[in-house]
Amino acid sequence: MSALLADARLSVDKRHSGGGYSGFSLPPALDRNLLNMDGAEHSRMRRLAAPAFSRRSAESLRTTVSGISAATFRTLDENACGTVDLLERICVPVPALVIGELLGVPADRYGELRAAATAMVTFDAASKESATRLAGAVTWLAETFTNVVQSKRSEPGDDLISGWVRARDDADILSEDELVSLAFLMMLAGLENAVHLCGNIFAALLTSKDPLGDWSTRRRKITEAANPLPFAIRRFAVENMTIGDHTIPEGDTVLLSLFGADSDPWRDGRPSLMFGRGPHYCLGAQVTDLIVDAVVPELFVRYPHVRLAVPESELEYRSSWRAHGLVTLPVTLAC
């Protein structure tokens, strides 16, 4: 699987699709993103985004994450004796504020952004109503990110989107669609993936006998099992190729199940593929780790008696083609 993720014969670009499953169809202002680009085009875009999320930036990222996490937890104290929705109060705001601050997306948009992201990832092809919701969300997202980019032209800040605007306007490094799509992908990945990873980890810990235990030794297993992306990622064969004893014709869609590879009983110590591998390795992996390590121990240290406010069987998961995550996570914090 690792080798296939770095195999140049497997493209992420839909133009190589021979007509099979090719994933979501979005307008160019959202679709010209890293997950649909290969080779030099992809490296050019990735170089713009990677430095702010790299190991070299770890210290400043850690400071941002721990400050936002601590401030968000403080808002819980006033409800310490009641029931709170941990998803809405911690798992959503911490990643949204962290990624939003890095990108320069105004915090007053997060609620609507999350609603639009939800309409996308819960799209149900059998429902007319869901299709209408999706169409509205896609139009709104394209307009909103176009406007955010535009606002950085008149009022630039010390943030990533302002830097990308300069890279476009001063050095012509990327097109307008690429710029808007990059902002969209980074924000939505932050809003969806990190949110549901935190929620799934909390649910696993709160339903276990020893809620936090020794987090550093349990962390890897629990995090991998809580991976909110259990579905396969898609690639297209750019030439006829053979994988094992399968011949794959040019243009065929190849689905790679990273979760399946991680769950393989014969995995035998192989590193996790949860964040992918190769040229498309997740740009948010580092910041996701920092968020998880900031919020998970903090909950149990702050509220040692925290417990689920409903029986485990009543925890409701969203119906989604993309991400496995909770609708709400009601807990009683202290009393």
Ligand code: HEM
């Ligand atoms: C639970 C958390 C996350 C998981 C499991 C996850 C997983 C992944 C995976 C598997 C890929 C590779 C997809 C492929 O090869 O086709 C990927 C790519 C990506 N992720 Fe994440 N991700 C997470 C969080 C985030 C966050 C928080 C951000 C934003 C800050 C982010 C931004 C990205 C971007 C921009 C790419 C595309 C990289 C490229 O194509 O060069 N991810 N992610």
